[in-house]
Amino acid sequence: MTDNSEQEYTASTDDPTADEMSIETDVSTSVSSSDTTQHANTVVSAENVSVWYNDEQALQDITLDIPENQVTAMIGPSGCGKSTFLRCINRMNDLIDAAHVEGDLHLRGKNVYDDDVDPVALRRRVGMVFQSPNPFPKSIYDNVAYGLEIQDKEGDYDEIVEQSLKRAALWDEVKDQLDQSGLELSGGQQQRLCIARAIAPDPEVILMDEPASALDPVATSQIEDLISELAEEYTVVIVTHNMQQAARISNKTAVFLTGGELVEFDDTEKIFENPESQRVEDYITGKFG
Protein backbone atom coordinates (compact mmCIF):
# COMPACT_ATOMS: atom_id res chain seq x y z
CA MET A 1 0.00 0.00 0.00
CA THR A 2 1.34 3.40 -0.87
CA ASP A 3 1.07 6.45 1.28
CA ASN A 4 -0.99 9.23 -0.05
CA SER A 5 0.93 12.37 0.73
CA GLU A 6 1.80 15.59 -1.00
CA GLN A 7 5.34 14.93 0.14
CA GLU A 8 5.53 11.85 -2.06
CA TYR A 9 4.16 13.76 -5.00
CA THR A 10 6.44 16.73 -4.61
CA ALA A 11 9.40 14.48 -4.01
CA SER A 12 8.78 13.24 -7.46
CA THR A 13 8.73 16.59 -9.17
CA ASP A 14 10.15 19.41 -7.12
CA ASP A 15 13.57 19.93 -8.61
CA PRO A 16 13.15 22.31 -11.54
CA THR A 17 16.87 22.31 -12.23
CA ALA A 18 17.15 18.58 -12.71
CA ASP A 19 18.53 17.51 -16.06
CA GLU A 20 16.44 15.26 -18.19
CA MET A 21 17.24 11.62 -17.65
CA SER A 22 19.37 10.40 -20.51
CA ILE A 23 17.63 7.77 -22.53
CA GLU A 24 18.46 5.16 -25.03
CA THR A 25 15.73 4.51 -27.47
CA ASP A 26 16.59 0.99 -28.58
CA VAL A 27 13.16 -0.41 -27.89
CA SER A 28 13.24 -4.16 -27.55
CA THR A 29 10.44 -6.49 -28.42
CA SER A 30 8.36 -8.40 -25.94
CA VAL A 31 6.58 -11.55 -26.89
CA SER A 32 4.56 -13.27 -24.22
CA SER A 33 4.54 -17.03 -23.86
CA SER A 34 1.05 -17.28 -25.30
CA ASP A 35 1.80 -14.45 -27.73
CA THR A 36 -1.62 -13.00 -28.22
CA THR A 37 -0.02 -9.58 -27.81
CA GLN A 38 1.66 -9.19 -31.15
CA HIS A 39 5.11 -7.69 -30.87
CA ALA A 40 4.29 -4.95 -28.44
CA ASN A 41 7.27 -2.75 -27.68
CA THR A 42 8.66 -3.13 -24.22
CA VAL A 43 8.74 0.12 -22.25
CA VAL A 44 9.71 -1.17 -18.81
CA SER A 45 11.84 -4.26 -18.42
CA ALA A 46 12.65 -5.72 -15.00
CA GLU A 47 15.46 -8.24 -14.68
CA ASN A 48 16.02 -10.07 -11.42
CA VAL A 49 14.68 -7.22 -9.33
CA SER A 50 14.76 -7.97 -5.61
CA VAL A 51 13.80 -5.60 -2.81
CA TRP A 52 14.46 -5.71 0.91
CA TYR A 53 13.11 -3.58 3.73
CA ASN A 54 15.99 -3.84 6.17
CA ASP A 55 16.49 -7.62 6.40
CA GLU A 56 13.02 -8.59 5.15
CA GLN A 57 12.90 -9.53 1.49
CA ALA A 58 9.75 -8.14 -0.14
CA LEU A 59 10.41 -9.08 -3.78
CA GLN A 60 12.36 -12.00 -5.18
CA ASP A 61 14.08 -11.90 -8.57
CA ILE A 62 11.28 -10.31 -10.52
CA THR A 63 11.74 -10.50 -14.29
CA LEU A 64 9.06 -9.16 -16.62
CA ASP A 65 8.54 -6.88 -19.61
CA ILE A 66 5.79 -4.28 -19.61
CA PRO A 67 4.41 -3.53 -23.08
CA GLU A 68 3.78 -0.10 -24.52
CA ASN A 69 0.28 1.37 -24.72
CA GLN A 70 -1.31 -1.42 -22.79
CA VAL A 71 -2.66 -1.85 -19.28
CA THR A 72 -0.60 -4.21 -17.15
CA ALA A 73 -2.19 -5.28 -13.87
CA MET A 74 -0.39 -6.48 -10.76
CA ILE A 75 -2.55 -8.72 -8.60
CA GLY A 76 -1.94 -10.90 -5.55
CA PRO A 77 -2.73 -11.13 -1.86
CA SER A 78 -1.97 -8.38 0.61
CA GLY A 79 1.71 -7.92 1.34
CA CYS A 80 3.01 -9.86 -1.69
CA GLY A 81 4.97 -6.86 -2.96
CA LYS A 82 2.76 -5.35 -5.70
CA SER A 83 3.17 -1.76 -4.52
CA THR A 84 6.84 -2.34 -3.85
CA PHE A 85 7.32 -3.40 -7.46
CA LEU A 86 5.36 -0.38 -8.72
CA ARG A 87 7.57 1.92 -6.67
CA CYS A 88 10.70 0.37 -8.19
CA ILE A 89 9.69 1.64 -11.61
CA ASN A 90 9.91 5.33 -10.70
CA ARG A 91 12.29 4.86 -7.79
CA MET A 92 9.78 5.93 -5.17
CA ASN A 93 11.37 3.30 -2.94
CA ASP A 94 14.35 5.69 -2.76
CA LEU A 95 12.19 7.68 -0.35
CA ILE A 96 11.97 4.75 2.07
CA ASP A 97 15.17 4.55 4.13
CA ALA A 98 14.80 0.85 4.87
CA ALA A 99 14.35 -0.12 1.21
CA HIS A 100 17.17 -1.66 -0.78
CA VAL A 101 16.76 -2.61 -4.45
CA GLU A 102 18.91 -5.02 -6.47
CA GLY A 103 18.68 -6.03 -10.12
CA ASP A 104 18.07 -4.07 -13.31
CA LEU A 105 15.03 -2.06 -14.19
CA HIS A 106 15.12 -0.57 -17.65
CA LEU A 107 12.96 2.21 -19.02
CA ARG A 108 13.33 2.05 -22.79
CA GLY A 109 16.66 0.35 -22.49
CA LYS A 110 18.17 2.57 -19.77
CA ASN A 111 18.63 1.18 -16.28
CA VAL A 112 16.80 3.61 -14.00
CA TYR A 113 19.14 2.62 -11.15
CA ASP A 114 22.26 3.77 -13.02
CA ASP A 115 24.22 6.45 -11.19
CA ASP A 116 23.61 9.01 -13.91
CA VAL A 117 19.82 8.79 -13.66
CA ASP A 118 18.13 11.65 -11.86
CA PRO A 119 15.11 10.21 -10.02
CA VAL A 120 13.23 13.49 -10.32
CA ALA A 121 13.63 13.51 -14.09
CA LEU A 122 12.66 9.83 -14.13
CA ARG A 123 9.42 10.61 -12.29
CA ARG A 124 8.49 13.14 -14.97
CA ARG A 125 8.51 10.25 -17.41
CA VAL A 126 6.80 7.85 -15.03
CA GLY A 127 3.85 9.51 -13.32
CA MET A 128 1.95 8.08 -10.39
CA VAL A 129 -1.62 8.05 -9.07
CA PHE A 130 -2.23 6.92 -5.50
CA GLN A 131 -4.90 4.90 -3.76
CA SER A 132 -6.86 7.74 -2.22
CA PRO A 133 -7.42 10.90 -4.20
CA ASN A 134 -4.93 13.46 -2.93
CA PRO A 135 -5.53 16.82 -4.59
CA PHE A 136 -3.67 19.75 -3.11
CA PRO A 137 -5.62 22.46 -1.28
CA LYS A 138 -5.44 24.56 -4.41
CA SER A 139 -7.78 25.40 -7.25
CA ILE A 140 -8.64 22.79 -9.87
CA TYR A 141 -6.53 24.74 -12.37
CA ASP A 142 -3.53 24.98 -10.05
CA ASN A 143 -3.69 21.30 -9.16
CA VAL A 144 -3.12 20.44 -12.81
CA ALA A 145 -0.66 23.25 -13.49
CA TYR A 146 1.35 22.51 -10.34
CA GLY A 147 3.65 19.92 -11.87
CA LEU A 148 4.30 22.15 -14.85
CA GLU A 149 5.12 25.21 -12.74
CA ILE A 150 7.61 23.56 -10.44
CA GLN A 151 9.38 22.04 -13.41
CA ASP A 152 9.56 25.42 -15.16
CA LYS A 153 7.94 23.65 -18.05
CA GLU A 154 7.28 25.92 -21.01
CA GLY A 155 4.07 25.98 -22.97
CA ASP A 156 0.57 27.30 -22.93
CA TYR A 157 -0.59 26.31 -19.45
CA ASP A 158 -4.24 27.05 -20.17
CA GLU A 159 -4.10 24.69 -23.12
CA ILE A 160 -2.21 21.96 -21.21
CA VAL A 161 -4.60 22.19 -18.24
CA GLU A 162 -7.60 21.94 -20.56
CA GLN A 163 -6.16 19.01 -22.52
CA SER A 164 -5.15 17.17 -19.33
CA LEU A 165 -8.62 17.61 -17.82
CA LYS A 166 -10.15 16.42 -21.09
CA ARG A 167 -7.93 13.34 -21.16
CA ALA A 168 -8.91 12.66 -17.56
CA ALA A 169 -12.59 12.90 -18.55
CA LEU A 170 -13.17 15.76 -16.11
CA TRP A 171 -13.22 18.87 -18.29
CA ASP A 172 -16.94 18.98 -18.97
CA GLU A 173 -17.70 18.79 -15.27
CA VAL A 174 -15.27 21.49 -14.13
CA LYS A 175 -14.63 23.83 -17.05
CA ASP A 176 -16.74 26.61 -15.50
CA GLN A 177 -15.25 26.32 -12.04
CA LEU A 178 -11.50 26.03 -12.56
CA ASP A 179 -10.90 28.44 -9.66
CA GLN A 180 -12.79 26.26 -7.21
CA SER A 181 -10.77 24.22 -4.73
CA GLY A 182 -9.95 20.68 -5.88
CA LEU A 183 -10.96 19.52 -2.40
CA GLU A 184 -14.58 20.49 -3.08
CA LEU A 185 -14.95 17.86 -5.81
CA SER A 186 -16.44 14.41 -5.21
CA GLY A 187 -14.06 11.51 -4.52
CA GLY A 188 -14.27 10.24 -8.09
CA GLN A 189 -13.76 13.72 -9.51
CA GLN A 190 -10.79 14.23 -7.18
CA GLN A 191 -9.21 11.03 -8.46
CA ARG A 192 -9.74 12.14 -12.07
CA LEU A 193 -8.16 15.48 -11.09
CA CYS A 194 -5.16 13.56 -9.75
CA ILE A 195 -4.98 11.67 -13.02
CA ALA A 196 -5.08 15.00 -14.90
CA ARG A 197 -2.24 16.23 -12.68
CA ALA A 198 -0.25 13.08 -13.42
CA ILE A 199 -0.66 13.37 -17.18
CA ALA A 200 -0.05 17.14 -17.46
CA PRO A 201 3.75 16.73 -17.70
CA ASP A 202 3.10 14.19 -20.49
CA PRO A 203 4.69 11.08 -18.96
CA GLU A 204 5.33 7.88 -20.90
CA VAL A 205 4.20 5.55 -18.13
CA ILE A 206 1.45 6.03 -15.55
CA LEU A 207 1.63 3.94 -12.39
CA MET A 208 -1.63 3.52 -10.49
CA ASP A 209 -1.73 2.02 -7.02
CA GLU A 210 -5.28 0.80 -6.40
CA PRO A 211 -6.69 4.00 -7.91
CA ALA A 212 -10.34 3.06 -7.44
CA SER A 213 -10.30 1.28 -4.12
CA ALA A 214 -11.55 4.33 -2.21
CA LEU A 215 -14.35 5.06 -4.68
CA ASP A 216 -18.00 4.06 -5.03
CA PRO A 217 -19.06 1.75 -7.89
CA VAL A 218 -20.07 4.56 -10.26
CA ALA A 219 -16.83 6.46 -9.77
CA THR A 220 -14.91 3.18 -10.03
CA SER A 221 -16.53 2.42 -13.36
CA GLN A 222 -15.62 5.90 -14.65
CA ILE A 223 -12.00 5.41 -13.60
CA GLU A 224 -11.90 1.99 -15.26
CA ASP A 225 -13.21 3.44 -18.53
CA LEU A 226 -10.67 6.21 -18.26
CA ILE A 227 -7.78 3.79 -17.71
CA SER A 228 -8.67 1.93 -20.89
CA GLU A 229 -8.73 5.23 -22.80
CA LEU A 230 -5.44 6.37 -21.31
CA ALA A 231 -3.74 3.22 -22.59
CA GLU A 232 -4.22 4.52 -26.12
CA GLU A 233 -1.63 7.17 -25.33
CA TYR A 234 0.26 5.93 -22.30
CA THR A 235 1.61 2.73 -20.85
CA VAL A 236 -0.41 2.02 -17.70
CA VAL A 237 0.66 -0.20 -14.81
CA ILE A 238 -1.99 -0.73 -12.17
CA VAL A 239 -1.97 -2.48 -8.80
CA THR A 240 -5.38 -3.77 -7.86
CA HIS A 241 -6.87 -6.01 -5.20
CA ASN A 242 -9.87 -6.48 -7.42
CA MET A 243 -9.45 -9.44 -9.75
CA GLN A 244 -12.57 -8.59 -11.73
CA GLN A 245 -11.15 -5.15 -12.31
CA ALA A 246 -7.86 -6.61 -13.55
CA ALA A 247 -9.80 -8.93 -15.86
CA ARG A 248 -11.94 -6.05 -17.17
CA ILE A 249 -9.30 -3.46 -17.93
CA SER A 250 -5.88 -5.04 -18.34
CA ASN A 251 -4.13 -6.61 -21.30
CA LYS A 252 -1.44 -8.28 -19.21
CA THR A 253 -1.59 -9.57 -15.65
CA ALA A 254 1.25 -10.31 -13.27
CA VAL A 255 0.34 -12.55 -10.34
CA PHE A 256 2.48 -12.06 -7.24
CA LEU A 257 2.12 -14.43 -4.34
CA THR A 258 3.18 -14.32 -0.73
CA GLY A 259 6.90 -13.95 -0.27
CA GLY A 260 7.28 -11.49 -3.12
CA GLU A 261 7.39 -14.06 -5.88
CA LEU A 262 6.11 -13.36 -9.38
CA VAL A 263 4.39 -16.64 -10.11
CA GLU A 264 2.92 -15.95 -13.53
CA PHE A 265 2.84 -13.11 -16.03
CA ASP A 266 0.88 -13.40 -19.21
CA ASP A 267 -2.01 -12.10 -21.25
CA THR A 268 -4.88 -11.34 -18.89
CA GLU A 269 -7.22 -13.70 -20.69
CA LYS A 270 -4.76 -16.56 -20.29
CA ILE A 271 -4.21 -15.85 -16.61
CA PHE A 272 -7.92 -15.85 -15.86
CA GLU A 273 -9.00 -18.64 -18.17
CA ASN A 274 -6.13 -21.05 -18.32
CA PRO A 275 -3.22 -20.23 -16.00
CA GLU A 276 -0.13 -22.40 -16.14
CA SER A 277 0.34 -22.48 -12.40
CA GLN A 278 -1.91 -24.38 -10.02
CA ARG A 279 -1.15 -21.77 -7.35
CA VAL A 280 -2.40 -19.03 -9.64
CA GLU A 281 -5.53 -21.00 -10.42
CA ASP A 282 -6.13 -21.50 -6.70
CA TYR A 283 -5.68 -17.80 -6.09
CA ILE A 284 -7.90 -16.75 -9.00
CA THR A 285 -10.64 -19.12 -7.94
CA GLY A 286 -10.53 -17.82 -4.38
CA LYS A 287 -9.07 -20.87 -2.69
CA PHE A 288 -6.72 -18.57 -0.77
CA GLY A 289 -5.65 -14.95 -0.47
Ligand SMILES: Nc1ncnc2c1ncn2[C@@H]1O[C@H](COP(=O)(O)OP(=O)(O)OP(=O)(O)O)[C@@H](O)[C@H]1O
Ligand atom coordinates in the same frame (compact mmCIF):
# COMPACT_ATOMS: atom_id res chain seq x y z
N1 LIG B 1 7.97 1.14 4.10
C1 LIG B 1 8.07 -0.15 4.43
N2 LIG B 1 8.89 -0.51 5.45
C2 LIG B 1 9.02 -1.82 5.82
N3 LIG B 1 8.36 -2.84 5.20
C3 LIG B 1 7.54 -2.53 4.20
C4 LIG B 1 7.35 -1.18 3.76
N4 LIG B 1 6.47 -1.18 2.74
C5 LIG B 1 6.13 -2.47 2.54
N5 LIG B 1 6.76 -3.27 3.41
C6 LIG B 1 6.63 -4.73 3.50
O1 LIG B 1 6.94 -5.28 2.23
C7 LIG B 1 6.04 -6.32 1.91
C8 LIG B 1 5.34 -5.99 0.61
O2 LIG B 1 4.52 -4.86 0.82
P1 LIG B 1 3.71 -4.16 -0.36
O3 LIG B 1 3.00 -2.98 0.22
O4 LIG B 1 4.59 -3.92 -1.52
O5 LIG B 1 2.67 -5.32 -0.72
P2 LIG B 1 1.30 -5.21 -1.51
O6 LIG B 1 1.18 -6.48 -2.25
O7 LIG B 1 1.25 -3.96 -2.30
O8 LIG B 1 0.27 -5.16 -0.31
P3 LIG B 1 -1.20 -4.51 -0.24
O9 LIG B 1 -1.99 -5.22 -1.31
O10 LIG B 1 -1.66 -4.84 1.13
O11 LIG B 1 -1.07 -3.04 -0.50
C9 LIG B 1 5.09 -6.47 3.09
O12 LIG B 1 5.58 -7.48 3.95
C10 LIG B 1 5.19 -5.12 3.78
O13 LIG B 1 4.97 -5.23 5.16
